[in-house]
Amino acid sequence: MKLFQKNAAELSNMLQKNEVSAVDVVQSFLDRIELLEPHLKAFITHTPAMALQTASEVDSRRNNGEKLHPLAGVPVAIKDNISTQGLRTTCASHILESYIPPYDASVITALKRAGLPVLGKTNMDEFAMGSSTENSAFYPTRNPWNLDKVPGGSSGGSAVAVSAGMAPLALGSDTGGSIRQPASLCGLTGLRPTYGRVSRYGLIAFASSLDQIGPLTTTARDNALLLNLISGYDPLDSTALPGEVPDFTEDLGRGIKNLKVGVIRQNVSEGFDPEVTAAVLKAVSLLRDHGAEVDEVSLPLTDHGLSAYYLIAPSEASSNLGRYDGVRYGYNAGGDSIDEMFSTTRGRGFGPEVKRRIMIGTYALSAGYYDAYYLQAMKVRTMIRRDYDAAFKRFDILIGATTPTPAFNIGEKTDDPLQMYLSDICNITDSLAGVPSLSIPCGISSEGLPLGMQITGSYFNEALLLRVASFLEEAGESLPMRPKVKLPEGGEV
């Protein structure tokens, strides 16, 4: 087994036992990137020199007998909407194509302090708006399970990097499913933490009240390890939650006896791909067989949730993206007047989906429409929270499909924004409620594509979600951790 085929926990063990050097680990992933990146296009910016530099520093510190973080030397890929000092951060947009942040996001500070080599910045839908990574201003990313399929989005590049063995760990961001949906389409474990669990400082905002950074990994343990590192109170983020952070690896392997499981009726819908529903229900039976108490639950606000989300998120986005005006940084189209400069810069700098959402949001916030749209959507959001509060009085976790279908074809939904929006239908209400939500692999379709299942917990209960995930990893049928990538010119790697 090559180093790139190992997960982060395995690499961490080998590094701590000095069985391998961090430089060798990084090199193995760099080789893999070199082999596959031309076909998958998971990255926007590669940072091999920086990664090797960090790795060699970790190696010499280890050789000096310093006590290091368990993940020291385990490389990571970063979604390109997370600010990295001195390293271009584009949000996959022309408007930020040349933008180099002068500061690190708080999660990056944590990664650097722990000694994780950064392999590069990953591709995404522009400003995290999309579900297929086709909205990148640069190029689409391909799904390693089938190069004709999308990897999901918006954290598609991060998902593909991990799925294809180009990185053992990746950070994504999730506003309305952007971690969970690509995790599902690429067969990964992807966590959207409780809103406020992870600092947003340095995460380039799409919708501030919904954005959360989270880990994309191949296992529940890897996810817990990375979550341990990035969680916690941050005085730089007023919405970060104070309080103790548990060790998320502690509950792994504790089993699921007497766990109260609610199966969300709307998320195992008859309208979904039958293979998806079947895989989810099979995992549910497994839980029941091992002592979980399973019942059905209805969250009827799902449809309203989608509408509310597509008012709230664009409203916040229309304001968050106002700053890209060409005055201080980023693309500037020039012009004969300040107004012309503003409109030309923004007209040319943003892609069509971003402009669509800015227009929706601007409209929803306008005088005379605010009450009917934004305010109404906020009321729906409050009702959804109440629904969840009620559901978590009965259940410990809620389960359903992560996505209605496995990965779809590249180009299949690009002309139909509504169809594209519907691929996040199962993810959005969790986002609006702010609860933690995890997507894990639960099967392979007849076409050979991964199928995903979403587990939702009450506030701050990430540990329980990861515990259920690790149980299913062990008790369930053995799933391939990563695909064999079929190269267009033939051959599998």
Place this chain on the structure above:
Amino acid sequence: MNKYEVVIGLEIHLELKTRSKLFCSCSTTFGQEPNTNCCPVCLGLPGSLPVFNRRAIELAVTAALALNSKVQLRSRFDRKNYFYPDLPKAYQVSQYDQPLARGGFMEIESGESERIINLERVHLEEEAGKLVHAGNSIMGSAYSLVDYNRAGIPLLEIVTAPDIKSGQEARAFLEDLRSILLYSGASDCKMEEGSLRCDANISLRPQGSEKLGTKAEVKNMNSFRSVELALNYEAERQAEVLSAGGTITQETCHWDEEAKKTIPLRSKEGSSDYRYFPEPDLLPLVLEPAFIDNIYASLPELPAVRRKRLKEKYDLSAATAAQFTVNRALGDFFETAAQDYDRYNNLANWIQGDLQYQLRESGKEADDLDAKKLIELLELLDQGEINRPVAKELLTEMVNSGKSPKKLVKEKGLGRISGDEKLRPLVDQVISENPDAVENYLKGKDKALAFLVGKIMAMTKGRADPAELNKIIKERISNK
């Protein structure tokens, strides 16, 4: 003009006196190199987030309480969205429908009477950056530069009810407002540095009418005086239009300081759509009642109360009480001195007159002086140890060197020369040296007596008492 009643409402913005900005730790120091007091937060760089400066909230609450405004236990911040190069995030974090404080009032002295001016609200927001135009104004400039040092400084907005009736009243209101804010320590209120700015809404209505007329908004008034001039000008202009049967268009105008007139900027069709919505990067501001109570308890005595107290306690004139209120340091000096000296009006006269003059001349502040020394000086004078001209001379010395008047009197031999024993030989000398003057005096010419007194005053370098000399000269001449 008398046909109409003038209705004015003011919107005042003032920078709070914090060391750091509202949402980051950048310095608020005025006059630094452009774009040096900046960080990712106040530059609105992608991914940056705001965090409250607790001091700004304290000062905002202080100001609101000083203005009798009701501080809300729960208020909220909103985004006011618009595009302008000086606005780094293309929105200003402000407060829309849940302001920090509601209502409030100020008592102002307008002419002879006292008037109550009500306030609508007091809220907290962030300051924008500043455009520096390549030419003289925004119109003729080829380009403009932006300085973001100011961006993010905490700004208090105070909105009055339309209770103000003239330019004079607006000015009186602003002067009192400045006093209150200086006293409470909330702001420096330096209009020339832009830390206090004022816009006005002004309209006219027929005397006795309840219905408000169409208003104009006047901006760019850079001093209290220009507020008065601009509003009086605009009131006259509107009266002329209305008297001629015309109508007022709702518009924003610019006060042109050179031309001394208001110039329309742009017509306002309703209000701009700022697409306000709750700022998702900040939690609602929830204040503990104890937090507000503590600030209330530590409010200093405010100007109106002080003015009244000075008048009553020391029996000072209204003008003197007002001066000791506006010039707080001088008033404090007066009160310290008055603890040991009860001829209050005499003390006040010396402080307002000679002392203030000497302070100005020497560039010193009242705080630099020891009140006890002034009392020493006044007591020497009261007891006849020195005379008035000497007292003035000593005051100058005292302010400049800080030496005690008693010591100075000894050092310089400035004590009064008095008593027959000391003065008689001098008188006799002058009488014998000036026989013509003595003769004239005996002929009934009073001027001759003054001449003789002057001679002795010159000989004693002013240390004798002219009245005493008069008496002795008369005695000596009639004894001859």
